[in-house]
Amino acid sequence: MLRTKVLSLVARSGPSRLMSTATKLTTVEVNDKTGIATLTMCRAPVNGLNLELLKDLKTSIDEIESNKSRGLILTSSNATIFSAGLDIMEMYNPEKERIRAFWTQLQEVWLSLYGSSVPTAAAINGHSPAGGCLLATSCEYRVMLPKFTIGLNETQLGIVAPKWFMSSFLSVLPQRQAERALNQGRMFSTEEALQIGLIDETATSKEEAVEKCAAFLGTFARVNPLARALTKQQFRAADLQQLENERKDDLEKFLFFINQPAVQKGLGIYLEGLKKKAKK
Numbered sequence: 001m002l003r004t005k006v007l008s009l010v011a012r013s014g015p016s017r018l019m020s021t022a023t024k025l026t027t028v029e030v031n032d033k034t035g036i037a038t039l040t041m042c043r044a045p046v047n048g049l050n051l052e053l054l055k056d057l058k059t060s061i062d063e064i065e066s067n068k069s070r071g072l073i074l075t076s077s078n079a080t081i082f083s084a085g086l087d088i089m090e091m092y093n094p095e096k097e098r099i100r101a102f103w104t105q106l107q108e109v110w111l112s113l114y115g116s117s118v119p120t121a122a123a124i125n126g127h128s129p130a131g132g133c134l135l136a137t138s139c140e141y142r143v144m145l146p147k148f149t150i151g152l153n154e155t156q157l158g159i160v161a162p163k164w165f166m167s168s169f170l171s172v173l174p175q176r177q178a179e180r181a182l183n184q185g186r187m188f189s190t191e192e193a194l195q196i197g198l199i200d201e202t203a204t205s206k207e208e209a210v211e212k213c214a215a216f217l218g219t220f221a222r223v224n225p226l227a228r229a230l231t232k233q234q235f236r237a238a239d240l241q242q243l244e245n246e247r248k249d250d251l252e253k254f255l256f257f258i259n260q261p262a263v264q265k266g267l268g269i270y271l272e273g274l275k276k277k278a279k280k
């Protein structure tokens with residue numbers, strides 16, 4: 001399943017250029033006028049975060065970082081789903097080595113995105129549960145389309161969001177709201193998310209969401225990039241350092257938890273429910 005990723009400038013058309021195509025689980029397009037990179041997740045059917053998509057995300061974020069883009073907009077090629085979160089198939093009856101690689105890669109993606117020196121925004125053009133919400137809340141700004149849902153619903157699956165998922169959530173919501181939402185595994189509608197402050201703006205189309213994200217990123221045009229990046233990173237340093245310090249421990253805790261028979265049983269039932277719903 002491992003593939004080689006070719007990183008190069010592969011196409012130039014109009015005002016934007018495609019930076020990476022490679023495996024096609026992510027694409028990166030840079031607007032030549034604004035210098036803003038749009039990172040699009042494109043793993044059918046629901047942008048489930050499996051090992052390969054996580055690898056592509058990490059490579060693309062690093063690429064955007066090293067190309068000194070003026071900003072990063074994260075979005076999805078799916079018309080109704082931003083990301084369905086972690087691919088549950090990675091965690092259900094897992095293969096020993098692969099699940100280690102999977103969790104390690106998820107940690108890598110979070111460290112890169114949450115700690116990115118480039119300003120970040122999410123154009124949330126579809127549902128965004130759990131890991132999808134983690135990606136969105138790791139960005140600095142969120143614009144969402146109506147009639148979708150976002151939240152950390154882990155407790156609904158009988159699993160527990162790790163500390164660093166909470167860190168991203170807490171960088172957006174006040175502690176009281178975050179704690180209640182996580183305990184309930186609550187999914188917010190677009191309108192509710194706006195009201196509570198989980199998202200910053202709404203938009204009626206993906207194009208408008210991307211434009212609004214670009215306008216937010218444009219507010220940094222006159223700010224010294226180094227000063228801005230260091231300020232952002234200082235705000236996030238404690239959260240990032242905590243995971244850096246506890247990475248091995250976090251992995252072992254995850255493995256222990258996910259391999260509990262009761263957790264496996266719960267995931268099996270949840271998956272069954274998803275599949276039944278999809279067939280209807």
Ligand SMILES: CCCCC/C=C/C(=O)SCCNC(=O)CCNC(=O)[C@H](O)C(C)(C)COP(=O)(O)OP(=O)(O)OC[C@H]1O[C@@H](n2cnc3c(N)ncnc32)[C@H](O)[C@@H]1OP(=O)(O)O
Nearest residue numbers: 048084085086087088089127129130131159160274275278
């Ligand atoms: C112990 C450590 C905890 C770690 C923290 C965990 C974080 C996570 O991210 S766990 C994953 C949580 N995600 C969810 O609960 C989302 C579940 N999915 C949905 O709610 C919906 O699928 C949807 C709202 C995202 C999209 O709905 P819809 O457009 O109606 O699509 P379908 O439900 O019909 O799904 C199509 C297809 O995709 C499969 N699928 C959906 N989500 C996942 C997923 N997260 N992982 C794996 N597979 C998923 C679904 O089963 C359907 O499959 P088929 O039946 O084979 O078509």
